[in-house]
Amino acid sequence: MNDSKLKALIEKISFEYFNKPFVGNAKFNGRxxxxxxRYIPSQNIIEINPKYLHELGEEDLIGIIKHELCHYHLHIAGKPYNHRSKEFRELLRKTGSPRFCRMLPSEEQKKRIKYKCETCGTEYQRKRRINLNKYRCGKCRGKLKLIN
Ligand SMILES: [Zn+2]
Ligand SMILES: [Zn+2]
Structure with a gap:
């Protein structure tokens, strides 16, 4: 998908969920x-992280677009459009738009805490820290060591 296809998709979603045209700009921003x-009010532009489309697919992309369109339409209407405003939360609810986006699988992977058994070398990944005095290797009961 390129920038002009992205813009066409945003225009379509705008009509479908907000009953209003989107006349801003759109582009993928890999940075x-x-x-x-994100929506940049001074430029009327919606920027989309292409990793979300590649890693999570179109459904998540549409959720992100709906969220950014909430910022856009409130801004255009001269209403408060920040996350905390009553108007913003109301519009999220009315259009069924997500408040937050999911974490990218690649980012989730990076955040995992890795352990290795000192005896047999088996590696384990956990979302949270574990107590190394309490937990042992599931295969050989060896001692685990933090490796990242
Ligand atoms: Zn937002
Ligand atoms: Zn082991």
């Missing part, structure tokens, strides 16, 4: 890291 997209 966005952990956010799915």
């Amino acid at each position: 966005l890291r952990t956010t799915g997209g």
